[in-house]
Amino acid sequence: MNNNKYKILLVEDEVNIQTFVAALLEANDYQVILAQSYLSAKIMYASHIPDLVILDLGLPDRDGTVFLRELRQKELTPVIVLSARSDEKEKVRALDLGANDYITKPFGSAELLARIRSSLRMFRHSSNEGKLPGGKFTLGELSIDYDARRIWIGGEEIKLTQTEYNIVAFLSEHCGKVMPYSAIIKAVWRESPDESSIKKLQVNMANIRKKFGAQPGEGSYIVNELGVGYRMDGDQ
DSSP states (O other): OOTTOOEEEEEOOOHHHHHHHHHHHHHTTOEEEEEOSHHHHHHHHHHHOOSEEEEOSOOSSSOHHHHHHHHHTTOOOOEEEEESOOOHHHHHHHHHTTOSEEEESSOOHHHHHHHHHHHHHHHHHHTTTTOSGGGEEEETTEEEETTTTEEEETTEEEOOOHHHHHHHHHHHHTTTSEEEHHHHHHHHHOSOOOHHHHHHHHHHHHHHHHHTTOOTTOOTTEEEETTTEEEEOSOO
16 A cells, blocks of 8 residues: 555545545545535544545535535645535635635546546645645655655665655755754644644654665755754755
């Protein structure tokens, strides 16, 4: 299993559409999390922290716009509305509430996949203030393809877990800056830092540095600023 798959939360209560879209996403190497209602969407989002949400508006317990509005109060995760509502006012309302895109049913498979790729790409670029043209990062012999979620050093691919990849990607986005433990923990795990979460970060970082081929006392792209945080630095 590829641990670096993008996670997509599919919020859809119509079984036939849910089954079709889930199969389409999985066939295109996305990890799919399913929710059939507003309440289950909230629970699944909090449990899995997806990379993107596909949201139906006509949910059985609450309108999908309620979930969208609440999500936007805290998160910037891309949201694609997939709805039978074709009225222009409905589209404008959803977009004003923070949806990244709006697709009406029925829809084409190729179009949906293209919109997903676009939303993920735009979110990655906007979150990095345009520093990463083409979704690529290069530092010395280290290269990252953000769209594919893959990392190489000297042409050899480094196999990381999803969490390890997220840590490296976050540090690369702020290359040259010391990122405090608290900032990394909030970005990767979406939780408040405490002693156990700092230990969790340190364990993951030790695994990353080992996979990067770092020897004791060497930086190997990621420097530990003791008691403060970590910094990505190619001058090591």
